[in-house]
Amino acid sequence: MRSFEDDPTLQELLSADQLQRLNRALSGLCKEPVTLSEHKAGDSVPVEFNLERVGWLSGGGSRDEQLAAAELVSFLMMFVAKYRLAANLHHDTTEASYAELQRQNEALKASETRFRELSGKLQQTVDEQVDVIRQTQQELFESARLRSVGQLAAGVAHEINNPIGFISSNLRVARDYVEDLKEIAPDTPANRDLLQDFQELLTESIDGTSRIASIVADLKTFSSIDQADYSLCNVNDLLQSAVHLVQTEYSHSLQIIERLNELPQVSGHPSRLSQTFFNLLDNAAQALRDEAADDASGRILVQSQVQGDTVRIVIQDNGCGIPEASRARIFDAFFTTRPVGSGTGLGLTVARDTVRAHNGNVTIDSHPRTGTRVTLTLPVKGS
Template sequence: MRNFEDDPTLNDLLSNEQLARLNQCLSALCSEPVVLARTRPGPDAVPVEFNLETVGWLSGGGNDDERETAAGLVAFLMMFVAKYRLAANLHHDATEAGYAELQRQNEALKASEARYRELSDQLQQKVDEQVTVIKQTQQELYESARLRSVGQLAAGVAHEINNPIGFISSNLRVARDYVKELGATLPETPTKKDLLADFNDLLTESIDGASRIAGIVSDLKTFSSIDQADFTRCNITSLITSAMHLVQTEYNHELQIVERLAELPDISGHPSRLAQTFFNLLANAAQAVQDAQSDKGPGRILVKTQVESASIQIIIQDNGCGIPEHNQPKIFDAFFTSRPVGSGTGLGLTVARDTVRGHGGQLQLDSREGMGTRVRLTLPIN
């Protein structure tokens, strides 16, 4: 629609149909037909002006007065047509401006919505991170409480069992001496000889069993370290040896564990948590060896320690079933386990990694399915 910033022409004011109807009406008002044209048809034509500009020419009519009057009427009508067009243009411009403003506000609303959505995603991510931290903290508290419970149990076991085991061991040794003295006083007969031999064997086996119980209690006490503070000087070799003895006991001393333990300096650390870490890793290795196929030969676990630079390295390697490649990215996730339901909590490697990190060290795991697993722990000496 024309804005009429420039002076309009008759084409702008009237269409061809409107011009024909206007000529018909003007002719009815005059004695002779009247014609309003865009160009001057003859010398007797009267100009039709709009805003002091000639927009058309009117010819015909009965005389000059009729032509002048008709031209004035047309000019009067043109003024109202122009006002109508101007109002329509103003309305159109206002509508366009309003629509443009609505579009701008809509774009601003979309941008604001996108910012709020991004902010919401960031807040949700932070909430998820905090929930993860809370869960990890709860798990650490649970593990700490569990370790304290194990330590208290070990202290009770050591107190309640060590004394009677000591009495039993001492009495069995005295009884064995009495049997020797009694055998010397009895007459020599085949029956006495066999009876004394069997009795000596029974006493020897009982003494060995009592010594084994005492060793297990001692290992359990070392494993739990109930009588030590949170951080103290730790003998890594002693902790690893106790963990190996406990795992061997759990598997009826049927595991083939190859020890290559170097002389290690004491380090500052949490004995019970380090012992728990070594036990978890050895138990995983033992389980992997048990799950391996029999055609691979006997299962074997290598435990090796060494000093390198300013750190202690502990290597636990097995030739068991290994970890499938698709499970390896998740092995340190809490509660993840590939064992059947009820066979594991899925916390062993998680606790081991966190414990090693808590001591300023690193834990690296390399595994190949069907080949075995190698775990390397690095603990700083200072």
């Protein structure tokens, strides 16, 4: 639409139909017909708009009628121009508003996209934090469980050691009394058999009390209830205690080969290290059981040695091994290949986290039907 910043023409001010209607109206007001056009004809008078001539008016009954009609046309042209100006302003304003709305709409779309991306990132961050919290809770649970086991072991040690002590002492005294009875009792076949059986019973009972005392000592070492959270510990002692506990767990049916070399003391958390060794040995025992319950060739190798500035522990079995599809997830919490109810899926997770907490490392090399080799390294601390 024309903004009329430049001087308009008559055709721009009035359409052909509007010009015809104006000519008829003017002719009705005058005694003679009146014609408004862009071209001068005869005694026509000029018609001005904004001090500029836009057309010529001819006809009419007199000169006065011509001038009056021309003045009326100029007056009307002013209102036409004002209407056009208002229409143009409204049009420009509407277009500007529409353009601004479009710009705001695009900005809102871009903002929505950014917020969606931010929401996705926040959700990912929340999920990661939830995983961290869940893992931390699990670690706290494990820590609390270990402390409970330690307190239980301390109670067991306190309650059992004393009676085991005097039972063992009394049995030895009783065995000595049997020797005395041999000298004073009549030497008859019945007495000899009776005293011989009695002595063997006492010997077996003494061996049983020694075994109970050994188990209690292993539990005490396993829980390390009388040690600070971090202290200098003997890795070989912890390994042997874990081996004894696993042997007890499996009724001493496991073939465990120990190749423990002399090691320097390591600064660490004894109960957590013991738990780690026990978990790994238990996994190895399960692998042997899954491979063949009646296979006497199944064995577990436990080896320790110094390698540079680290202590290297190897626990290896020749059991069923880990399927290739499961190897990438073996350290995932709650992941287990055992039947439902046979494992929590936390053994390797706790072992890895414990070794990392001691600034060490754990690697696993496993092949189906060949076996699994777990290697742990712990930094050496001076004793």
